Amino acid sequence: MQAADTLQGFVFEQFAVRGYLVRLDASWRALIEHHTYPDPIRHALGEGVAATLLLAATLKFDGQLILQVQGPGPMHLMVIQTTSNFGVRGVARFRTDAPMEGLGLKGLSGEGQLTVTVENKDRSSRYQGVVPLVGERFAACFESYFERSEQLPTRLWLTATDQGVAGLLLQRLPSGASASSAELEHAVSLGDDDWNRVVTLAATVTPSELATLSPEALLWRLFNEEQVRLFDSSPVFFQCACSRERVSGILRALGEVEVKEIVAEQGGVEVRCEFCNRLWRYDPVDALGIFLGDESLSPPKLLQ
Numbered sequence: 001m002q003a004a005d006t007l008q009g010f011v012f013e014q015f016a017v018r019g020y021l022v023r024l025d026a027s028w029r030a031l032i033e034h035h036t037y038p039d040p041i042r043h044a045l046g047e048g049v050a051a052t053l054l055l056a057a058t059l060k061f062d063g064q065l066i067l068q069v070q071g072p073g074p075m076h077l078m079v080i081q082t083t084s085n086f087g088v089r090g091v092a093r094f095r096t097d098a099p100m101e102g103l104g105l106k107g108l109s110g111e112g113q114l115t116v117t118v119e120n121k122d123r124s125s126r127y128q129g130v131v132p133l134v135g136e137r138f139a140a141c142f143e144s145y146f147e148r149s150e151q152l153p154t155r156l157w158l159t160a161t162d163q164g165v166a167g168l169l170l171q172r173l174p175s176g177a178s179a180s181s182a183e184l185e186h187a188v189s190l191g192d193d194d195w196n197r198v199v200t201l202a203a204t205v206t207p208s209e210l211a212t213l214s215p216e217a218l219l220w221r222l223f224n225e226e227q228v229r230l231f232d233s234s235p236v237f238f239q240c241a242c243s244r245e246r247v248s249g250i251l252r253a254l255g256e257v258e259v260k261e262i263v264a265e266q267g268g269v270e271v272r273c274e275f276c277n278r279l280w281r282y283d284p285v286d287a288l289g290i291f292l293g294d295e296s297l298s299p300p301k302l303l304q
């Protein structure tokens, strides 16, 4: 089975622990294709992308999940967005004059914070959780996020290189919780010893194993004495949500006076999407046309 650019769920048959494996190769390269990131930032973004997809896999929603890391450090903003079917995009903004050699996530963002927002498509519900960055690695920060927001013990192992990113998540589920969940149909109570043993086994995973082994081979390598059941895998892909409607919304939010000034100075308006590098062009007629109210539009929405 091709394991690249997929997300794979699994469950331990004997006890209430579920897990997910994610690996991005081509989709990761597409995500960073138009950016020149310093190594520490590319590494942090890659781990963030893997972690965001793993988090999305654990949640029930139909819409988008947005992760933001913000702080006063050299990397002042990182934004990663995934849809509930794992179309992902992400970008990091940084100061080019700042030294960042050897810095981890906390150092790069300057002791910033991690914000997770989950929005359903129909806007029926919106959830936001904010935690301080507690460590230099995304895994530790996400573990702290899960502890605070989901109250479910969760462990992550992440790896990122230029070629690909990958991650493993294990989550301990409440015994007897959510009988509706098919994942739990065989689950019985789980003792601390069992959880600790599974975590200890998972912690022996190497970055190279995460990045190269098929899900079957990896789970066999880590948990061959346990009964693990794999679910169907889901494709993971790079997807940018930018559209002419959204860009028009940004220009409308900017205001007619400002847009007229840009048109007068530059003969039109050009907006480049930070995520996918696509250039949206408006000639003077297009640019002023968006203020005529002939486009029926969703409310203005900023491209991050």
Ligand SMILES: [Zn+2]
Pocket (backbone or CB within 6 Å): 240, 241, 242, 273, 274, 275, 276, 277, 278
């Ligand atoms: Zn775009």
